[in-house]
Amino acid sequence: MQITLKDIARMADVAESTVSRALNDKPGVGRETKLKILKIAKENNYRPNQLARGLAAKKTNMLAVIMAEMDSPGNIEIVKSIEKAAEKQGYQIILCNTNNQEEKEKSYLSLLESNQVDGAIFIGGKLVGSHLLRASFSQENAIVLVNRLAEENFFTSVLTDYSQGIYRAVEHLGKQGFKKIALVCGDKDDLIEEEKISGYKKALSDAGLELNDDLIFSTAADRQAGYDVFLEIIEGDVIPDAFISTRELTTIGLVEAIKMGGYFIPDDFAVVGYGDNNLTSVIDPPLTVLSEPVEKLGQYSLEFLLKLIKEEMDSQQIKVLTPELIIRESSISKYN
Amino acid sequence: MQITLKDIARMADVAESTVSRALNDKPGVGRETKLKILKIAKENNYRPNQLARGLAAKKTNMLAVIMAEMDSPGNIEIVKSIEKAAEKQGYQIILCNTNNQEEKEKSYLSLLESNQVDGAIFIGGKLVGSHLLRASFSQENAIVLVNRLAEENFFTSVLTDYSQGIYRAVEHLGKQGFKKIALVCGDKDDLIEEEKISGYKKALSDAGLELNDDLIFSTAADRQAGYDVFLEIIEGDVIPDAFISTRELTTIGLVEAIKMGGYFIPDDFAVVGYGDNNLTSVIDPPLTVLSEPVEKLGQYSLEFLLKLIKEEMDSQQIKVLTPELIIRESSISKYN
């Protein structure tokens, strides 16, 4: 059996409450007593039962980060940034991977509902809001959304300005002389994807380029999808001369397919990818990418979450961060 | 305020115990009553407080996966495999990233000690055992180690046979005619790394190749380290003609450096990497790798953990899995 507060109290010959106060560094315990208690606790390798503690205190100092895709290196970076910030504030982070399954999202949500964590940050996931919003807890619980749009501005969010990012990518490709720029994004119903498409369209228009809806492709977010979409594209009617691929893994697959097909980047197809991860600079040629402000996404989301928890802020705060376009060889036209 | 068991009990006009039993599908509740309770609970969107539940029942149906490196795609795959298996068994997984910090490892360990999770799987991490072993809880708690050697065979473990893997890699390179095969691994004091080195040495000897200790390089496990070590190597006295790089990110960095230096793979340097991830096949040329049995590592570790929890097994079980050598262009000699 685990050793408990009560045991320590008995050994130190004081009341449980005193032990509790001593251990939690709360006032109302004499110096002598406190030292004695701490000593005994240490000697006996006492570990408070966090469940009981959480139950009684109604807080756990733990935060959940619930992410839709663990494969995406960018998301990992966001998590690391959150962890770093959380550590400073004395919070522990637990990660939950939903694999884009709504089912799992709900189940992890129960961590929040049942007070096992004091707050939660959602990273990505397109199953936006619907059930979240409906659920009553939404008002009472501390939730921050990262890169995830809800229908209503209901939740505090930290967002990457995809529209702006894509706009710049198109602009850049336009200047390089590319005419038929394809956009490879996700499900068009998704709000985030709509954003991307809107930036894309606006940029095309501003650059005086023709818009062709057939050059907008929706795929899943994995590598295979990127591979497959290229095969589909070269079979199609309109062959692009440049790609903007807006998810990390999809980009890898796309590049892979282009090379497997015997084509050259950027000579046959220019490519602008998404997310400046470990891969992009190793790929041949080095990839031009929209670099997500991962560090800041993490920092802001944690900052907001803590404020929500401490009730120093009300909901609906929204922060938008702009991705940076990092230009490498994959998008530089040889005719330039 | 959250709605509680007591509230439901009042509404249904039954005792709390009855509600508890109904909700948990335990016998002793009439069909009628049960239906009524379930209905009311649903209508009121009742969520049991898992803290209280865990406290009372002494189990939480949650497992922790504590990993040393979140960047490594192979580890992510292991986690996903664990999650998949856990889901079938009705367990929830929470992830904890230690970033190789012993400090954090301890702190996450408290999840176990304080009964917030029923068991824990450690993935990687070189800060082997020391404090774990000493701590008294080790006997009582369900812990499984993945790819992590402890000094004593104290914990149930699932391991990749690095020695065997490296052996095959050397053998392969030897057959291809490479003579000066360098090994890029981690800290030599680490048991896991000792394993790798032993496989390396044995293979060299069996292949009739000369062993040169100067061809064994210890680096950190990140990409930068891989990059740097190459720069160091080409400045050195003995220039290898092939590399075996035993960590995923390090391999990326190494390849990057080789290419940046204007060298060609495999003509100037053959490369055998580690971990068959999203990157390896996109790299130019496609990388020969030792592929970790990630799926199985996950499956076995979860299986063992559940057995430990259910006390169907005692500790010290060890399972060793062999990595597969996937041969691609990066290690094929042009003179062959």
Added chain:
DNA sequence: CAAAGTTTCGCAAGCGCTTGCGTAAATTCC
């Protein structure tokens, strides 16, 4: 139809901790 068995349910203790409140002891003040 009474005895025996079975079901259904409530009572109450308890999981390990926190915290408001009250009292005894130690400290301060004039």
Added chain:
DNA sequence: GGAATTTACGCAAGCGCTTGCGAAACTTTG
């Protein structure tokens, strides 16, 4: 040196749930 504070500590309730036990209601038997 006694009243007024302040400090140190214990008491006990309570966090929301589970579970062993016993009582009441119901069903089955010969």
